[in-house]
Each structure stands twice: as structure tokens, then as C-alpha cells.
Amino acid sequence: MTARKSRVVDTGPKLADSLPIVVVQINGKQFVSGLYWHVLTKPQSYVQEAQANGHKLGMDVVAFRKGAGNSRQIQAGFAPKRNGAFKGTYSWAAAIAGTLGDDCLAGFKLGEDQYGIVGVLGGIIVPGSDRVLSRDQFTKHFRATEQKIAGTDKRWRRIIAPAEFGVASEELDVTAVLTPKALKKEYQLKSLSRFDFNKDEIKRWTVIGLAVVVILGGGRFGWSKYQAIQQKKKDDIAHAQWLLDESKRAKERAEFEKNNVVPHAWTGQLSPAALAKACMPGMLSTPISGAGWKLTGVGCNTDASTPGVGHIRFSYSRPTGSISTFVDFQAWALRTFHAKAEAQDKAFNTAAIGLAFKVDGSDDDAAPSLEDGMSTIVSYMQQRGLSVEPAPMPPFKPQPDDPNPPRQEWSGYTFTVATGDRHKLSIESVPLATTRLTAIEAALDEKAHITWTYTGAFYVK
Incomplete structure (x- = not known):
């Protein structure tokens, strides 16, 4: 029987350059995703066929997969030697497929906004499913891969994905799946340099149903061996450089992650002692009446929108039946506070004076x-x-288009407490360093009794 001629979908360096090659490290081993998977048509000479197709496509390394059961299908996954796709590294898809089974759709969280996916049907990698993606890309890609069996008699025996997506009943930790003991040499990428496959590798594939005949001439073998040695040296140098670059990138990522945090909200805000020191002299020296108008309250606060600035506000009201006018009060306020009084109601019977410091x-x-x-x-x-019921602050909300939103390592709780005896409360003595006070208010009733209200927050890990 004459074997069918192998058909390659795309040729030349264009495909090699466009492959989404991503290398991830798991349990200290390097795994390469984004390979171009192609079913071979010559099981008895699959090595030569892979070499021919690989060179035609501009590829440098290859991984192999055998079909399930008695299938004689062999699939080759090709990659160019860039971004860390070197001989000896592991194929992400081949390792997952070999570890989890022949009819499996598997997804894993690999890192911050990094997810891996592999689809395997009948032992064969589903084209385009060998990927490492962002969270948004993963969601779309996983669903699209799952739907590829629609209208066929094929079924996914296992569907695995992080619970956060709600698309699978099974979740696995990738570090528990791809343990060093679970990794086989057949999952590793091999160089496409001619005759770079040693006898042990060939025998391993012969055991699973392949008959491979290798004919090597003495002189040609020597030259080919020399070429293989030189190529290995180049590969080793390139791999060493990639490891150095990857180490540098890992340090940069670690430094970025370390510093990519939500700033501490309490930094720059006033402690209870600081706000009391800034506010109390003015609040306690406020005239309780002026131009026939009576003091009803004093408020002192800070605002996050204007850092470094505090605000104090004096509120007065015109007693019923008084003949003192709003204009009279404005004149008195200007002389006393050197600031303009503003009416607080349509009848001009209440007014307030605001100062900044x-x-x-x-x-x-x-x-x-x-x-x-x-x-x-x-x-x-x-x-x-006194009784206080701290309420949690809403968490930090990142920008929707931020690809690396900062993480919040703290939380805040607001509180309000009221008392008629500020000395008994002594708010400035609260023994918690991350307590911040945002407002102090003093309200006077008709008998000039004062109620002090303190509003603030405290922050914790």
C-alpha cells in the first residue's frame, strides 16, 4: 500500500514567525506552548517526514504524539528555536496529554493573568488548543475548543478548568500534575537537525508500534555527527543565554509584582492627635454668639481630594424674633473671622463661615x-x-482596561463615635498607629450643651 503524501498547510518562515510560542516554568522545568501540530502520514518513516516538513516550515524542534489505542497515527508538534523553544525542553501539550489521557480538555492557572489550555481527542492534540493565554483570551479559547466536537460522535471524557470560570466540574493544580516523576523523555522537544535522533529515542517509538529503519554510511555518519555536535553547542549557548534573559525577566516581574500594590490610604492622612491639634484651638475659641446670632455648631475636617489642607466651619442661627439682620451678621463675621458668611437657607436665618488651614x-x-x-x-x-461599630470600606476598584491591576494588601474600617465629654474620650490617645481622623464636629443645643462627634477610620492588613 502506498502511503499518502504528507500535506503541510503552510510553508516557509511565515508560519514559524507567527506561532504564539510561550515558555512557562513549572516545578523547575521549562514547558513550551504554541506548537504547530500536524498529523504525519508515514508511520514507518515518521522521523524523515517530520524533518522534511519541519525544514519546509522553517522549524527547528519537534515533539511527537501517538494516537490513542491501536491507532497508528503520529502527530508532530513543530516550533522555531526562539523564545526558549530548545531541544530538551518539554512540550506543554504533549506533557499534559500524556499525563491526563486521550480525550481531555484541560485548563490551568499558571500565574498572574496566565492560563494554559490543551485539548486532546483520540490521543491527538486538537489544532490550536496548545496555548498559554491571558484570562480573557482563555475564556474565549476554552469555550471555542470545547465546541469543536459539536455535531460529532466524539466526547470529552474529562473537562478540567479553574473553578473561577465555572465551566468544569474538575479542577487540578498544574504543579501536582506535571511533577518531575510524571515527565517522560518522549514529552521533550527534539532537534530537527538531520540524524539528531539517537537509537534510544527511535526504539522508544518502535515499542509503540513503529518500524523505523536507519541507514547510516560511515563517512556520512561522521560528518553528520560532527554537524550534530556543532549544532548542540549552538543550542547550548542559545539556551544558556535564554536562561539568563529569563532570569532577568523573572527578577523584573518579581520586582514589578512586589511594587504593584494599592498605596496605603492612611499615609498622609491625619492621626487623631494631629487633627485634634489642628482643630481644637479654633473650635474651643469660637464665640458662642455674634451680632445677636447664636452658635449652633463647629465642624473641622480634612478631605482626601485636597491633601495638606484642613477646613473649619462655624454655623450660626438667628433667634426667633431677633431684629438682627443677615447683613449685620455678615459684618460681624468679617470683623471676627476675616471671612464672608454664607446663608444656609432661603430665609437667611442660618449662616456659616468657612476657613481653610x-x-x-x-x-x-x-x-x-x-x-x-x-x-x-x-x-x-x-x-x-462608648459604643462603636466599625464598617468595612469598599475595596479598591482597578481600571477596567488595566492589564496588571495592583493588589490591595490592606483593608479599612470607618467609625463614628459621639460623646458629651471630649476629655473622657480623649480621641487623640487611641493606641492604634493606623487610626486616622477625618472630622470633628461640635453641636450645641438650646442650652449650649455640646455633643462631640468624631469620624475616622483605621487600617489593617
Whole structure:
């Protein structure tokens, strides 16, 4: 029987240059994804066929897969020698297929926004499914690969994917799948240099049903052996350089990940002692009346939108039946505060004067654990007969188009506490370094009794 002539879909360096080659490291071993997988047609001379096709396609290395059961199909996965696709590294798809079985669609989380996928049907890698992708790409690619069996009698015996996607009932850790003991030499990439396949490699494939005849002439063997040695030296040098480059990239990625965090929100904000020091002199010296108008409250706060600036606000009201006018009060406010009073209602019976002042933010104090931070704040208030219910702040929301959103390593809790005795509370003495105060308010009732309200937050790991 005459074997069918091998048909190659694309030729020349164009295909080799366009392959999405990605190298990942798992358990200390290098795995290459993005190979061009092609079913060979000459099982008895698959090596020569792979070499011929590989050279025609501009490829340098190859991995092999055998069809399931008694199938005599052999599939070759080709790659150019770039981006770390060297002889001796492992084929990502061949290793996953050989480890998990012949009819499996498998996806794994490999790193930050990095996911690997492999589809295997009848022992053969599904074309285009040997990939390492971003999260968004993975979702689309996984679904597309899963649908490739629609309308056929083929079935996925296993579907594996990270639970976060909700597309599979089984999830596996890739480090537990591709252990050093699970890796076989047949998963490794081999050079396409002529006669670079040794007898042990040929015998290994003969055991699975192949008959390969190797004819080597003495002189030709010597020359070919010399070429193979020289090629290996070049491969080793290139591989060593790639390892150095990869080590540099790994350090750069590690440094980026280390620093790619949400800034500490408490840095630059005022501690309770700092805000009290800035606000209390002005609040305590405020006239309780002026031009016949009565003081109803004083508020002092900072705003994250204007760092380094504090605001104090004095509120007054016109007593019922008073003959003092809003204009009278404005004149008094200008003389007293050197600032303009603004009406707060349509009848001009309430007014407020606002002043701004400079403040210095606090340091980047070390955050405690959630348990320590929460217990410290609550216990401090309980010791003074006060009740406080800290509320969690919403988490940081990254930009939707940010490919590497920073991670948040802290959380914040807001609180509000009110008392009629500011000395008893002594808010500036809270023993938690990451406590920040954003507002102090003093409200006066008709009998001039003062209620002090403090608003702030504390931050934990």
C-alpha cells in the first residue's frame, strides 16, 4: 500500500514567525506552548517526514504524539528555536496529554493573568488548543475548543478548568500534575537537525508500534555527527543565554509584582492627635454668639481630594424674633473671622463661615492584623463607656482596561463615635498607629450643651 503524501498547510518562515510560542516554568522545568501540530502520514518513516516538513516550515524542534489505542497515527508538534523553544525542553501539550489521557480538555492557572489550555481527542492534540493565554483570551479559547466536537460522535471524557470560570466540574493544580516523576523523555522537544535522533529515542517509538529503519554510511555518519555536535553547542549557548534573559525577566516581574500594590490610604492622612491639634484651638475659641446670632455648631475636617489642607466651619442661627439682620451678621463675621458668611437657607436665618488651614499628614505606619486592629479600637471605646461599630470600606476598584491591576494588601474600617465629654474620650490617645481622623464636629443645643462627634477610620492588613 502506498502511503499518502504528507500535506503541510503552510510553508516557509511565515508560519514559524507567527506561532504564539510561550515558555512557562513549572516545578523547575521549562514547558513550551504554541506548537504547530500536524498529523504525519508515514508511520514507518515518521522521523524523515517530520524533518522534511519541519525544514519546509522553517522549524527547528519537534515533539511527537501517538494516537490513542491501536491507532497508528503520529502527530508532530513543530516550533522555531526562539523564545526558549530548545531541544530538551518539554512540550506543554504533549506533557499534559500524556499525563491526563486521550480525550481531555484541560485548563490551568499558571500565574498572574496566565492560563494554559490543551485539548486532546483520540490521543491527538486538537489544532490550536496548545496555548498559554491571558484570562480573557482563555475564556474565549476554552469555550471555542470545547465546541469543536459539536455535531460529532466524539466526547470529552474529562473537562478540567479553574473553578473561577465555572465551566468544569474538575479542577487540578498544574504543579501536582506535571511533577518531575510524571515527565517522560518522549514529552521533550527534539532537534530537527538531520540524524539528531539517537537509537534510544527511535526504539522508544518502535515499542509503540513503529518500524523505523536507519541507514547510516560511515563517512556520512561522521560528518553528520560532527554537524550534530556543532549544532548542540549552538543550542547550548542559545539556551544558556535564554536562561539568563529569563532570569532577568523573572527578577523584573518579581520586582514589578512586589511594587504593584494599592498605596496605603492612611499615609498622609491625619492621626487623631494631629487633627485634634489642628482643630481644637479654633473650635474651643469660637464665640458662642455674634451680632445677636447664636452658635449652633463647629465642624473641622480634612478631605482626601485636597491633601495638606484642613477646613473649619462655624454655623450660626438667628433667634426667633431677633431684629438682627443677615447683613449685620455678615459684618460681624468679617470683623471676627476675616471671612464672608454664607446663608444656609432661603430665609437667611442660618449662616456659616468657612476657613481653610494647612495640615501635615501622618507617616506610613505599619498596619496590624484585622483581629488586633478591631479589638484595639473597640476595647478603647468600651473602656470609656462608648459604643462603636466599625464598617468595612469598599475595596479598591482597578481600571477596567488595566492589564496588571495592583493588589490591595490592606483593608479599612470607618467609625463614628459621639460623646458629651471630649476629655473622657480623649480621641487623640487611641493606641492604634493606623487610626486616622477625618472630622470633628461640635453641636450645641438650646442650652449650649455640646455633643462631640468624631469620624475616622483605621487600617489593617
